[in-house]
Amino acid sequence: MENCCGLVTVKNEPVPLKSIAVEVSVQGHVATVSSTLQYENQEQSPLEAIFVFPLPGEAAVCRFSAKIGQTEVVAEVQEKQKAQEQYDDALSSGQQAFLLEESDESPDVFKLSVGSLPPGEKASVSLDYVTELAVQADDGLRLCLPAVLNPRYQPQGSDSGSAGSAQVSSVPAGSVPYSLSLSAHVSSPHPISGVESNCPLDPLNYLNTEKTQATVSLAAGHQFDRDVELLLYYQDTHQPTAIVEAAQASAKPGSLMGDPVVMLSLYPEFPKDVMSSMTSHGEFLFVVDRSGSMEFPMHLGSGSQDRIGSARETLLLLLKSLPMGCYFNIIGFGSSYESFFSKSVEYSQKTMDEALQKVKEMRADLGGTEILQPLKHIYSQPCLPDQPRQLFLFTDGEVENTKEVLDLVKTNAGSHRCFSFGIGEGASTALISGVAKQARGHAQFITGQDRMQPKVMQSLRFALQPAVVDISVKWNVPKEVSVTPLSPPIRVLFQGQRALLYAQLTGKSSGDTEGSVTVKYSLAKQPVENQLSFSLKPTEDTGMTVHRLGARTLIQSLEVEEREQDGEKEGVKEKVIELSVQSGVSSAFTAFIAVHKGDGQALQGQLLHRHVPTPMLNLRGCSLTDCDFSSSVLERDMKLSELDDRSDQLLCSASEFVVGTKSKCMSAKKKAEGSLASRVKGFFFKQLGFFSKQGAREVLECDEDCDEDSPAPTTKSVRDPLLQLISLQKASGSWVLEAALAEVLEKTEEEVSKPKPEQVDQEVWATVLALVWLYGFKMEAQEDWQFLAMKAVSWIQAQKVASVSECVQAGNTLLGCQVQKDTLGL
Numbered sequence: 001m002e003n004c005c006g007l008v009t010v011k012n013e014p015v016p017l018k019s020i021a022v023e024v025s026v027q028g029h030v031a032t033v034s035s036t037l038q039y040e041n042q043e044q045s046p047l048e049a050i051f052v053f054p055l056p057g058e059a060a061v062c063r064f065s066a067k068i069g070q071t072e073v074v075a076e077v078q079e080k081q082k083a084q085e086q087y088d089d090a091l092s093s094g095q096q097a098f099l100l101e102e103s104d105e106s107p108d109v110f111k112l113s114v115g116s117l118p119p120g121e122k123a124s125v126s127l128d129y130v131t132e133l134a135v136q137a138d139d140g141l142r143l144c145l146p147a148v149l150n151p152r153y154q155p156q157g158s159d160s161g162s163a164g165s166a167q168v169s170s171v172p173a174g175s176v177p178y179s180l181s182l183s184a185h186v187s188s189p190h191p192i193s194g195v196e197s198n199c200p201l202d203p204l205n206y207l208n209t210e211k212t213q214a215t216v217s218l219a220a221g222h223q224f225d226r227d228v229e230l231l232l233y234y235q236d237t238h239q240p241t242a243i244v245e246a247a248q249a250s251a252k253p254g255s256l257m258g259d260p261v262v263m264l265s266l267y268p269e270f271p272k273d274v275m276s277s278m279t280s281h282g283e284f285l286f287v288v289d290r291s292g293s294m295e296f297p298m299h300l301g302s303g304s305q306d307r308i309g310s311a312r313e314t315l316l317l318l319l320k321s322l323p324m325g326c327y328f329n330i331i332g333f334g335s336s337y338e339s340f341f342s343k344s345v346e347y348s349q350k351t352m353d354e355a356l357q358k359v360k361e362m363r364a365d366l367g368g369t370e371i372l373q374p375l376k377h378i379y380s381q382p383c384l385p386d387q388p389r390q391l392f393l394f395t396d397g398e399v400e401n402t403k404e405v406l407d408l409v410k411t412n413a414g415s416h417r418c419f420s421f422g423i424g425e426g427a428s429t430a431l432i433s434g435v436a437k438q439a440r441g442h443a444q445f446i447t448g449q450d451r452m453q454p455k456v457m458q459s460l461r462f463a464l465q466p467a468v469v470d471i472s473v474k475w476n477v478p479k480e481v482s483v484t485p486l487s488p489p490i491r492v493l494f495q496g497q498r499a500l501l502y503a504q505l506t507g508k509s510s511g512d513t514e515g516s517v518t519v520k521y522s523l524a525k526q527p528v529e530n531q532l533s534f535s536l537k538p539t540e541d542t543g544m545t546v547h548r549l550g551a552r553t554l555i556q557s558l559e560v561e562e563r564e565q566d567g568e569k570e571g572v573k574e575k576v577i578e579l580s581v582q583s584g585v586s587s588a589f590t591a592f593i594a595v596h597k598g599d600g601q602a603l604q605g606q607l608l609h610r611h612v613p614t615p616m617l618n619l620r621g622c623s624l625t626d627c628d629f630s631s632s633v634l635e636r637d638m639k640l641s642e643l644d645d646r647s648d649q650l651l652c653s654a655s656e657f658v659v660g661t662k663s664k665c666m667s668a669k670k671k672a673e674g675s676l677a678s679r680v681k682g683f684f685f686k687q688l689g690f691f692s693k694q695g696a697r698e699v700l701e702c703d704e705d706c707d708e709d710s711p712a713p714t715t716k717s718v719r720d721p722l723l724q725l726i727s728l729q730k731a732s733g734s735w736v737l738e739a740a741l742a743e744v745l746e747k748t749e750e751e752v753s754k755p756k757p758e759q760v761d762q763e764v765w766a767t768v769l770a771l772v773w774l775y776g777f778k779m780e781a782q783e784d785w786q787f788l789a790m791k792a793v794s795w796i797q798a799q800k801v802a803s804v805s806e807c808v809q810a811g812n813t814l815l816g817c818q819v820q821k822d823t824l825g826l
Contacts, residue, residue, distance in 0.1 A: 016040060016041055016042075016049040016114070017039055017049065018179075019179045019180075019181070020036070020038075020179070020181075021035070021180075021182075022035045022036075022180065022182040022183075024143065024145075024182065024183070025187075026133070026143070026184060026186040026187065026188075026232065027545065028188050028189060028241065028265075029133050029141060029241070029498070030130060030131065030132055030545055030549060031130065031131055032129075032543060032545055033059075033128065033131065034126065035128075036124055036125070036126045037112070037124070038123075039117060039122065039124075039125065040122045041117040041121050044119055045119060046116050046117060048113065048117070049114040050112070050113055052103075052110070052111050052112075053110060053146075054110075055109075055146065056108065056129075056131050056145075057107055057108040057428070058433060058552070059129040059130070059131040060552030060585045060586065061100070061110070061127060061585065061586035062128055062129060062130055062544075062548045062585050063126070063584065064125075064127045064128075064594065065125075066114075066125050068096060068123050068124075069122075071596065073098070073595070073596045075098060075593055077580055077581045077586070077590050077592055078590060078591065078593055079577050080589055083099060083101070083591035083593040084099065084101070086593050086595065087115060087595075090116070091115045095116060095595055095597055096116045096117065096118075096595070096597075097115040097116065097595045098112075098113065098125060098595075098596075099113040099593055100112050100127060100586075100592040102587070102588055105403060106400065106428060106430050107556075107588065108428055108429050108431075112127075127592075130545045130549055130552075131143070131549075132500060133232065134443070135498045140196070140232060141231070141233075142229065142230070143232070144229050144429065145182070145227065145229075146227050146429065179222075180218070181218065181220070181222075182217065182222075183215065183216070184215065184216050185214075185215050186213065187212065187213050188232075190234040190235045190236045191210060191211040192204075192206070192211050192212065192214050193235055194233045195214070195216050195231065196231040196233070197218075197230050198228070198449070200218070200219035201218060202217045202218075204216050216230075226299075226425045226447070227426065229447055239267070240267055240532045241265045242265075242534030242535075243263045244260050244505070244535065244537065244538045245261050245262075245539055245544070245545070245546035245547055246260055246538035246539065248544060248547065251582075255582060256554075257547055257583055259505055261503065261547045261550045262501075262502070262546075263500065263546045263550070264501040264503075264532060264534070265499075266501065267497070269530070270495045270523055271523070271526065280323040280324065280326065281387055282327070282387055282464075283326070283328070283383070283384050284318075284326060284327070284328040284329075284390050285329050285391050285392065286315060286328070286392045286394070287330075287331045287333065287391060287392065287394065288311055288315070288330065288394045289311075289334070289369060289371075289394055289396060290308065290333060290334045290362065290365060291334040291369040292334075292364055293307075293369070293424075294311065298310055298446070298450075299449055307364070307423050308362065308364040310452045311452070312362055313452075313723060314394075314456050315355075316359065316723065317453055317456070317457065317726060317784055318456065318460065319352055319355055319359070320352075320726050320788045320791075321460060321788050321791070322347050322352075323347070324348075324731065324732060324733075325347070326347050326387065327345060327384055327387050328344060328345065329343070329344040329345065330355060330359070333373075333374040334364075334365075334369065335366060335367030335368045336366055336370075337373060337374035338366070339377075340355055341354075343381060348731055349731040369396070370399070371393075371395065371399055371405055372404060372405055376408065379408070379412045383416075388417070389415055389416035390463045391416050391441070392456070392459070392460075393419070394423060395423065395427070395431075396423045397422045397423070397426075397432050399428070399431060402428060402431045402434065403563065406431075406434045406438055406560070409435045409439050410438040411564070416439060417439055417440045418436055418439030418441040419436060419441045419443075419444075419459040419460075419462065420432045420435045421452070421455065422444070422445040422446065423452070424447065427447075440492035441492065453781075453784045457784060458783065460787060461786075464787070468493040468494075468522070468523050469521065469523075470522045471489070471490045471491065471519065471521040472519070472520045473485075473489070473490060473518070473519055474518045476515060476516045476517070477509075477515040477536070478512045478536075480508060480509050481508070481515070481536065482507055483504070483505060483506075484503060484506065485501070485502075485503050486504060486550040486551070486553050487500065488557050493521060499519075502546070502549065502553050503550075504550070509536060512536075513535060514534070515535075515536050516531055516532060516534065517531070517532055517534075518530070548583060548584070551582075551583035551585045552585050555576055555580060558572055558576045558579070559576060559587065559589075562576065576589050722778055722784070722785070724740070724743070724744050725770060728740055728770075733788065733791030733793075734766070734767045735766040735767045735770045736766055737752065737753060737762040737763065737765060737766040738766075741766055741769070747814070755810045755811075757803050757810060759802070759803060760801065760803055760806075760807055767795065767796055768796065768807040769811050769814070771793070771819075771824050772811040772817055772819050772824070773815055775817070775819045775823055776812075776815055776817030776819050777815075789824075789825075797826070804826050
């Protein structure tokens with residue numbers, strides 16, 4: 001491979017993008033993110049640079065500008081087709097133009113086109129967006145800056161060549177030829193406890209003694225090998241808040257931007273007696289991604305467990321934690337889908353054992369990521385009477401037909417709740433957050449060093465909470481003021497989770513300056529009421545953040561309505577375009593366009609096209625720095641059944657793929673004829689997240705000096721004693737006194753049996769010992785086992801044991817613990 005000076009793509013084409021600088025301004029629960037991209041044309045001809053990149057799915061892009069020399073051109077929002085035509089006209093006439101547009105398939109992917117950049121010219125492109133911060137299990141507020149855009153799986157038979165499709169040029173993460181810097185200013189009405197990240201940060205710098213303002217920066221040298229995640233911790237996070245933002249001075253009164261907008265953050269608190277009784281009903285459907293990419297490690301670094309292995313352990317916990325009397329099923333999906341049972345089965349010892357055996361055998365062997373068909377299958381199954389359907393979706397979230405999936409979920413939202421989990425870097429925020437939002441559930445992201453189990457168990461806790469029904473919102477404002485809700489009706493409330501409401505306030509009150517909102521609902525047949533009062537006096541100088549978030553919320557609702565009506569309902573698309581143009585917020589039907597006419601002279605020379613590579617995650621242990629991950633290779637997605645018929649074409653593709661890779665990636669000297677074809681095909685699909693029939697199991701992770709005939713490396717699995725103990729629990733919640741239990745407790749069978757109180761049943765004794773061990777040695781993992789411990793306590797109580805205190809005392813003596821009976825819940 002020829003060496004080129006300067007920044008080049010994997011095809012040795014000069015890269016015009018040099019650096020990305022990001023400034024984040026956090027105000028409580030919302031953030032404004034400003035990104036500046038520096039381009040430079042080092043070639044001899046004018047060029048067009050295309051950069052496809054991810055943004056958070058809920059983000060509202062609200063400003064786009066370009067600076068050439070000392071001249072800044074601010075983009076305006078136009079109807080998308082009109083903007084595209086204006087961009088093309090500018091390029092054909094030799095003018096400089098800049099176009100920013102949302103992908104037709106997914107609202108979290110954008111395409112930036114920098115056109116007719118003259119030879120030697122530099123351009124600085126800036127884009128701003130606002131976004132809400134998601135609340136995490138530990139009450140942290142999560143801001144994710146997606147840096148990794150993994151290739152999105154295109155379902156079979158769909159049109160991948162539509163005009164709005166974003167064609168991605170990718171390189172392995174960590175190999176992008178441009179830099180990233182990030183600084184954040186955090187401001188909160190409550191003291192800032194701390195800021196954490198999955199990436200190295202410079203020390204947090206407080207700006208005042210109250211610790212309500214602080215700055216923090218990303219340490220130099222970010223490698224684009226992961227999304228950048230900031231976790232912000234405030235004191236008293238759960239306090240409900242209200243912000244009334246003043247109207248835009250230049251906007252027409254009565255319009256969205258010309259009136260004040262209020263944003264309410266509500267944290268419902270449920271009665272304790274209701275929360276202490278978890279439901280024992282429900283149909284629990286665990287939908288697990290089994291595509292090839294699920295074999296990737298959970299995070300970078302040695303010793304990391306693969307994603308499918310973590311999913312297996314999580315399913316073990318879930319199956320052990322389910323309540324008796326519920327129904328369940330497990331569905332694995334990839335290019336096809338498979339169900340453990342033909343229909344949901346009642347939870348019992350027999351069905352649990354059958355499912356656990358199938359979980360042990362579960363592999364990432366179903367090809368690509370096609371989620372639409374398994375969801376259609378689930379929704380075609382009738383719901384069970386008195387068993388509310390709860391869907392748990394696990395995926396690394398790389399699909400192209402995101403909007404189609406979200407529309408399907410919304411159509412069926414009345415029949416179920418969906419709890420979604422995005423696994424690994426690059427998971428689509430639009431998909432993961434979208435399905436949970438549409439189906440009244442909760443979304444979680446598992447990235448960096450995160451463990452999957454605690455987050456999943458938190459969602460199980462939500463799923464086991466009594467369902468909130470009959471939710472109503474009543475605004476109480478002076479009669480001169482009218483309220484126009486911008487948010488869709490609240491359809492779900494969880495204990496301790498935030499609900500955000502936006503509303504437009506029209507008119508002014510001559511006297512009363514106070515307003516309030518009352519949220520009423522029914523929980524376990526009990527009426528509950530939460531109220532929040534707020535001042536109608538607007539807050540100045542907030543940068544129109546609240547208005548833009550409110551506009552984005554309304555735009556997204558209207559976009560869904562337009563897709564549901566398949567464009568047949570008149571006026572919806574036009575209303576979205578009007579609202580997008582008025583508020584300056586991006587939508588599916590609009591784009592940002594800026595044209596710089598310069599000195600009026602048309603640029604001379606052939607226009608070159610350059611695709612700026614986007615980082616794609618590579619976690620397999622071999623360096624692929626020189627590999628070509630161009631779109632021509634990435635687009636070769638296919639079902640396993642097609643592989644044999646197209647092997648010649650595939651081997652050509654694989655040869656393309658392997659050219660330039662270093663010897664440490666794979667050995668090409670296999671002696672057996674045909675074995676090379678199998679291994680190359682297997683390796684090729686392994687990199688793309690797909691598997692050939694013959695090569696799927698042959699994963700090549702050779703060191704630089706490895707011999708081609710060396711056996712594949714193996715790892716010895718050391719079983720976690722906590723998982724061992726969990727696997728021994730019965731569906732009823734009890735444990736049996738057996739050798740395997742004694743091994744976990746690091747005792748002999750005789751040592752475990754001997755101290756048992758005389759009148760106590762062996763199963764009760766074993767269950768008490770398991771509980772004492774959990775509370776005595778595994779409190780740091782309590783989130784993992786809290787529900788199976790509750791089942792164990794309920795089982796013991798049902799046995800009506802008279803000498804529970806004696807059992808606990810004897811268990812403490814045996815295990816060297818000091819756990820109190822009350823601590824166990826007994």
